[in-house]
Amino acid sequence: MRIIKPQVLIESYVDGDYILKRIELAGRTSYKSEDKITPESAKDFVKMIHDYGHLSVIEHQSVTVRIICDRGVSHEIVRHRLASYTQESTRYCNYTKGKFGSEITVIEPCFWSQDDEKYQIWKQTIEQIEASYNKLIELGAAPQEARSILPNSLKTEIVMTMNLREWHHFFTLRTSKAAHPQMREVAIPLLKEFKKLIPVVFDDIDVE
Secondary structure (H helix, E strand, O other): OEEEOOEEEEOOOOOHHHHHHHHHHHHHHHHOOHHHOOOOHHHHHHHHHHHOOOHHHHHHOEEEEEEEEEHHHHHHHOOOOOEEEEEOOOOOOOOOOHHHOOOOEEEOOOOOOOOOHHHHHHHHHHHHHHHHHHHHHHOOOOHHHHHHHOOOOEEEEEEEEEEHHHHHHHHHHHOOOOOOHHHHHHHHHHHHHHHHHOOOOOOOOOOO
């Protein structure tokens, strides 16, 4: 059994200035004010439409991200409907094979320290699940059958593509204090990257 922490990776090439320029070009269609475009005008224009709540314009740009998290978090992620997803499949992945290290990989719970009795109970349970999964495969069960006992803590990889408006909605919900701690564990670092890469669009989302 391998225990890891979650990770996020932006897979798109993100040029924030280019993205703002493309949003401006699309947005100015409404006003037929393309003649007002200058090398420096995009940031102010996007801020203006953002402040007015004209967020449909930012839907013209999208970003693809790879998230390594547990299955429980991934179930929450895919509830965001205006997106495209490709996820590691427990139907086809046989974790007893060498390319998986002949073991299951799980995400460490961020809410318990390793010396906490609750953490030790979690770890013992995962170890028992791994042993039972391996035994089922040994007895001839297909991965899609043996997966029925795999835990929410199982590591998964999910590649997701969303337009910027949906990313804005995602971060608004998933970085709030009401979100699950393990969801915030991936959403907050990702939001920080988006804020650095794409000015203006995500500046209004404050993490508590």
